[in-house]
Amino acid sequence: MDAKGQTAIVTGAAQGLGAATARALAEAGAKVGIIDLKAEPLEVLAVEIGASAAPCDVSEAGAMEAAIAKLREANGPARIAVACAGIAVGELIVNREGEPSPLEGFSRTLAVNLGGTYNLIRLAASDMVGLSPLADGERGVIVTTTSIAAFEGQMGQSAYPASKGGVAALTLPAARELARHGIRVNCIAPGLFETGMLRGLPDKVQDSLLDMTVFPKRVGQPEEYAALVRHLIGNAIINGETIRLDGAIRLGMK
Numbered sequence: 001m002d003a004k005g006q007t008a009i010v011t012g013a014a015q016g017l018g019a020a021t022a023r024a025l026a027e028a029g030a031k032v033g034i035i036d037l038k039a040e041p042l043e044v045l046a047v048e049i050g051a052s053a054a055p056c057d058v059s060e061a062g063a064m065e066a067a068i069a070k071l072r073e074a075n076g077p078a079r080i081a082v083a084c085a086g087i088a089v090g091e092l093i094v095n096r097e098g099e100p101s102p103l104e105g106f107s108r109t110l111a112v113n114l115g116g117t118y119n120l121i122r123l124a125a126s127d128m129v130g131l132s133p134l135a136d137g138e139r140g141v142i143v144t145t146t147s148i149a150a151f152e153g154q155m156g157q158s159a160y161p162a163s164k165g166g167v168a169a170l171t172l173p174a175a176r177e178l179a180r181h182g183i184r185v186n187c188i189a190p191g192l193f194e195t196g197m198l199r200g201l202p203d204k205v206q207d208s209l210l211d212m213t214v215f216p217k218r219v220g221q222p223e224e225y226a227a228l229v230r231h232l233i234g235n236a237i238i239n240g241e242t243i244r245l246d247g248a249i250r251l252g253m254k
C-alpha cells in the first residue's frame, strides 16, 4: 500500500522510534494520528508535522477507544497502525537477599508492551474491516515492535523479554486471523537504537551492548526504523513476519 493519502496511527509517538515513524509517514503524505502518554511533546510534534494528537495510556481499553475515536473523527478510519509505545524495566526475579521481586513491575510491563500492542491491533483492525479494499484486496497494514530481547533476553530483564516475546508471538496468529479482511500484520525487532530508552541505560551497559554489535558497529537511528515501517507498508507480500533490525547483534547473558 502506498502511504500517500492514507490515514495512519502511531503509538509511542512523543519521541524515539514512534516520533520518527510519525514524521516519515507525514512526509510520505499520510494523514497521521499520534498517541502517547506524554501529552506535551505529543502536541509539539503534532503541530510540527501537521498530525492529530490523542494523548492516552495504550494499556487502558476505554482510553484507547476514546483516542482512536478522536483520531477517526479528525482523519477518518486508519489503514495503517504502528505500535511503538513501550517501557523497559530491569528487575531481578529474586533479589540478592533471596526475596521475590514485587509483581507490579512485571504486570505493568506486560500490560503496556503486550496489552498495549493488542489494544491497538484490536481497535485499528476493527476500523480497517469496514474500509473498501485496495489493490490485492488490502484493507490495512499493522506494524508492531518487539525487541531482539524477545529472543536473547538478558538476566535481570525478565519482564521486558517476556512482554516482547508475546508481541512477536502475536504476529502470526493476528496475520492469519485478519487475512480474511485484507489486513497484514508484521513486527520489527530492533537491536540498539538511539532513543530515550537506550540513553536511559547506564553508560557501562550501553558500551557493553555496543560491543556485541557486529556491523555496522553503531546504534541504529530512529529514521532507519521508520524506513523499515515504510517498506512493510509498501511491500504487500510481507506478512506474518518478525524482522530483526540490529546490525547482526546477538545479546549475551548480561
Ligand SMILES: NC(=O)c1ccc[n+]([C@@H]2O[C@H](COP(=O)([O-])OP(=O)(O)OC[C@H]3O[C@@H](n4cnc5c(N)ncnc54)[C@H](O)[C@@H]3O)[C@@H](O)[C@H]2O)c1
Pocket (backbone or CB within 6 Å): 011, 012, 013, 014, 015, 016, 017, 018, 035, 036, 037, 038, 056, 057, 058, 059, 084, 085, 086, 087, 088, 112, 116, 145, 146, 147, 148, 189, 190, 191, 192, 193, 194, 195, 196, 197, 198
Ligand atoms: N531503542 C531501542 O534500542 C529499542 C530496542 C528494541 C525495542 N525497542 C522498542 O521500540 C519501541 C519504541 O521505543 P523507543 O526506543 O522509541 O523508546 P522511548 O522511550 O524513546 O519511546 C517510547 C514512547 O512510548 C511512550 N509510552 C510508554 N508507555 C506508554 C503507555 N502506557 N501509553 C502510551 N505511551 C506510552 C513513552 O511516553 C515514549 O514516548 C518500544 O516498544 C521499545 O521497547 C527499542
